Amino acid sequence: MKKFCLIYVAISLLTLGVFAQDNESSQKPGGGRIAVLKIAYISKQLNLTPEEAQRFWPVYNQYEGEIKRVRLEAIQNQEPEITTEEKILNIRKRYNGDFVKALSPQRADQFFKCEKEFGAFITKELIQRRQMRMQQRHPNLRP
16 A cells, blocks of 8 residues: 555656646647656556656656657658657667666666557557447447
8 A cells, every 4th residue: 555655646746747847748639648647657567666766757757858859840840750760769779878777777678668568558549449439429330
């Protein structure tokens, strides 16, 4: 129970930090909710201690800000997808060392895997919700 409360408090504090920042995700409907879900998902998967969380989240916020900036610039400049992905990969490589300092090499690797799993989780969830809406609108159709 104590561990649950600690995780809840950590997520709440981190959520406040996310909303206090220059929030580009608020430009899209639901973008803030996904960011909060991502933080909760990463926290749960990494099972961070309070000391690790204190070192990890500032690095993560910086990392996430750079990734968002690159994606926004790519959209504005209509860059090819391969160029955008290359820039993102370079950011990941650059921040890997910072994540290793905050956690450990194994846990930093676990973070990158967890981040990818979250993307797959969100995609799957969106597909399921879309299918449910279609079923509600057209109950005679079958998948």
